[in-house]
Amino acid sequence: MRSQYDAVVIGAGPAGSTAAYEIASAGFSVLLLEKHSRPGFPLSCAEAVSIGAVASLPEMREEWISTRIKRACLVGPNQCRITVNRKNAGYILDRPRFDFALAERARAAGADLVCNAIGRDLTRPDRLFASVDVLLESGETVPVEAKVFIAADGVESQIARTAGMTNLCNRDEVFAAAQYRVEEIDIESDVMTFYVGRKIAPGGYVWVFPKSDRSANIGIGITGKTLRGGDAVRMLNRFLRTWYPGGKIGSRSCGLVPTFQGTGTFRLHNILAVGDAARAIDSFSGAGIGHALSSGKHAGRAAAAYISGEITDIGELDSLYPGRYFDERLEELKLYARLRRAYLRFTDGDFNDIVYILRDYFDGRSADNIHVGTLIVHLIKTRPRLLKFIRYVL
Amino acid sequence: MLVINQETCLECGGCVALCPEEALFLSFNRLECNQDVCTMCLICISFCPVGALGENHAVAI
Ligand SMILES: Cc1cc2nc3c(=O)[nH]c(=O)nc-3n(C[C@H](O)[C@H](O)[C@H](O)COP(=O)(O)OP(=O)(O)OC[C@H]3O[C@@H](n4cnc5c(N)ncnc54)[C@H](O)[C@@H]3O)c2cc1C
Ligand code: SF4
Ligand code: SF4
Numbered sequence: 001m002r003s004q005y006d007a008v009v010i011g012a013g014p015a016g017s018t019a020a021y022e023i024a025s026a027g028f029s030v031l032l033l034e035k036h037s038r039p040g041f042p043l044s045c046a047e048a049v050s051i052g053a054v055a056s057l058p059e060m061r062e063e064w065i066s067t068r069i070k071r072a073c074l075v076g077p078n079q080c081r082i083t084v085n086r087k088n089a090g091y092i093l094d095r096p097r098f099d100f101a102l103a104e105r106a107r108a109a110g111a112d113l114v115c116n117a118i119g120r121d122l123t124r125p126d127r128l129f130a131s132v133d134v135l136l137e138s139g140e141t142v143p144v145e146a147k148v149f150i151a152a153d154g155v156e157s158q159i160a161r162t163a164g165m166t167n168l169c170n171r172d173e174v175f176a177a178a179q180y181r182v183e184e185i186d187i188e189s190d191v192m193t194f195y196v197g198r199k200i201a202p203g204g205y206v207w208v209f210p211k212s213d214r215s216a217n218i219g220i221g222i223t224g225k226t227l228r229g230g231d232a233v234r235m236l237n238r239f240l241r242t243w244y245p246g247g248k249i250g251s252r253s254c255g256l257v258p259t260f261q262g263t264g265t266f267r268l269h270n271i272l273a274v275g276d277a278a279r280a281i282d283s284f285s286g287a288g289i290g291h292a293l294s295s296g297k298h299a300g301r302a303a304a305a306y307i308s309g310e311i312t313d314i315g316e317l318d319s320l321y322p323g324r325y326f327d328e329r330l331e332e333l334k335l336y337a338r339l340r341r342a343y344l345r346f347t348d349g350d351f352n353d354i355v356y357i358l359r360d361y362f363d364g365r366s367a368d369n370i371h372v373g374t375l376i377v378h379l380i381k382t383r384p385r386l387l388k389f390i391r392y393v394l
Numbered sequence: 395m396l397v398i399n400q401e402t403c404l405e406c407g408g409c410v411a412l413c414p415e416e417a418l419f420l421s422f423n424r425l426e427c428n429q430d431v432c433t434m435c436l437i438c439i440s441f442c443p444v445g446a447l448g449e450n451h452a453v454a455i
Contacts, residue, residue, distance in 0.1 A: 035422065044406050116422065137422055156407035156420055169411045171437050176408070178443040230445025254443035256408030 001114050001134070001144070005029045006307045008132050009111075009150040010119035010159050012039040015275025015292035015299075016152025017102035022300025024109035028307045031144060032106055033134060034115045035153075040099030044253035045289070046179060046209050046217045048192060050090040053290025056297060064098040065091045066211045070190040072367070076355035077197030077348040084358075084367040092192070092209050092217070093289075122149060122163050128270045128314065129163065148303040149271045152296065155256050157277040160268065167265040167279055172225050175204050175257035175286055178232040179219030181211065181250035182240070189213040195239070196351050202227075203344050206239050218244065221257055221286055223344065259283035259340065260333045266322035270306070270314055272299040280325075284336040284343065291329065298325040335372070335393075342392035350386065357382045395450045396427045396434065402446035409438035409447065 009020040012034035020032040036042070047066065054060055069090045073083040107113045118135040123143070131145040151159040157167050187210050195206040203223030210216045220236045232254065240247060258279045266278045274280065275292035282291065302321030305311050311320070346354075357379055380387050396417075403425050410418045410425075417432040418425060425446075439447040 035420075042405070044404070118421070135421075154407060156410040158410060158416075158419070162416065168414060171412050171441050174408075174412075174441075176441055176443045227440060228445075229439050229442045229447055232443035233445065252404065252444075253406065254404045254408070255406040256411055256441070256443075258411065 004145045005031045007148045007303050008146040009152055011152035012103045013154055014102055015296035017106045018293050018296030019150045019300035020106040020111040021109050023304050024111040026304035030111045032111045032113045033117045033119045035118045037115050039103035040096040043095050044255040045095050046207055046219055047093040047095045048209050049289050051088050064093055066094050067092045067189045069192050073191055073193040075195045076352045078352050080355045082355050082359040084362045086367040119159055147307055151271055151273040151277045153277050155276045160273045163271050165268045169258050173259050175221035175223055176232045177221040177257055178236045178254040180252050182218045182247040183215045183250050184248045185244050187216050197348050257286035260337045272321050274299045282336045284339045295325050338393045342389040353383055396432050397448045397450045398425050399446045402444055412437050412441055
């Protein structure tokens with residue numbers, strides 16, 4: 001580790017490793033800091049990605065894929081269910097391998113990856129931030145100077161916040177999540193299943209994502225004002241007792257899934273926030289890997305343009321980051337945040353209704369190329385009662 | 395005082411993202427709380443998915 005780089009990236013998750021790769025590929029020096037002893041470990045994630053989410057990667061290696069998803073199943077509160085087919089819907093990843101490979105890709109391009117190192121306070125002598133204090137496991141703190149800083153420190157997002165970005169999460173909006181790797185169960189390896197309902201998972205859902213035909217990531221995300229500490233894991237245990245009583249619990253994890261908080265959490269002077277740190281996430285499902293990859297890519301390219309002198313005033317950076325990322329994803333970020341607001345108001349009756357309507361709609365029809373807008377219109381046409389939720393979506 | 399059950403905590407960092415006082419810090423394999431700035435607002439306690447956070451009611455005499 002040197003005392004000066006063109007850029008410092010804090011956090012080697014998918015967002016940070018992608019940003020570091022872009023900066024190094026453009027020929028600039030970049031330090032990639034990771035708190036843990038290796039990127040991708042430990043991890044709390046259900047590991048699902050759509051094909052589109054990973055489309056920006058030049059390759060999708062077989063060793064990163066646990067299972068290929070071709071069907072999605074939704075189970076309503078009264079256990080009615082609907083399964084839809086979608087050719088090449090996505091993958092359940094092996095994220096430890098995936099994250100590790102992305103960090104290696106950055107390193108191969110020339111990034112300096114340093115593990116067991118925490119990025120902490122940034123110093124700002126004048127208009128711009130000038131250095132970051134790096135805390136090493138020995139307890140020693142070393143300052144490292146750079147022209148640009150990428151805050152890719154995941155949901156904690158301590159770098160952006162201590163620097164003054166307003167990205168504090170709201171407890172009443174985020175998902176509190178808990179997940180187990182469950183082994184020794186019989187499961188179809190190409191279908192991802194979601195269980196919804198106020199009793200089963202208030203303000204969220206339970207997911208069963210197959211890791212093989214004998215194991216799955218089974219988790220829960222819940223939301224609401226009345227939640228208490230430990231509720232997520234208690235509800236997950238209850239679900240397992242009902243649906244997978246014989247399953248053997250392997251690794252356990254938990255987490256906070258943030259929600260999109262608007263456009264103010266992406267840049268502060270010469271700090272660019274990416275991925276979870278920027279709350280760049282699909283607020284409805286909690287899918288963040290795709291957003292991490294694409295925000296990381298655009299932030300890395302914008303940082304390189306700034307370092308090269310192509311952009312001289314830091315304010316002009318906006319058009320590249322978050323600008324380019326917003327061009328691709330802002331509408332979607334907003335739509336899913338609105339859908340979530342409507343979802344939080346559904347009763348169990350609404351959930352059952354929706355499952356029945358979708359079951360009729362998809363009878364004999366594949367879900368290829370279906371847009372969420374089309375589905376919303378169909379739901380409201382069939383059950384005008386659902387129109388009352390539309391004001392949360394518009 | 396905020397009490398962290400280090401055995402139960404899975405180091406997810408969720409509470410860190412919620413603390414309005416920036417009292418929490420996830421260090422190397424360990425969550426730390428700066429009790430000097432914690433106001434016991436209880437936000438982190440009510441969030442923790444695994445119930446690793448609690449309150450110690452010890453009263454100073
Ligand atoms: C239970 C759960 C299930 C989920 N399931 C899915 C899913 O199925 N599909 C999906 O798309 N998304 C899912 N998500 C969301 C997804 O995990 C995140 O959106 C994604 O990991 C964000 O990537 P990132 O690179 O921004 O952050 P992270 O992957 O969190 O990476 C941040 C990295 O920064 C490091 N770090 C943190 N602070 C510092 C510091 N100060 N200094 C140095 N390093 C630091 C961390 O150790 C970590 O390696 C899930 C989330 C949870 C909690
Ligand atoms: S939310 Fe709970 S499990 Fe996560 S870091 Fe905080 S105390 Fe630990
Ligand atoms: S009780 Fe409130 S102030 Fe104290 S650590 Fe938890 S969230 Fe922060």
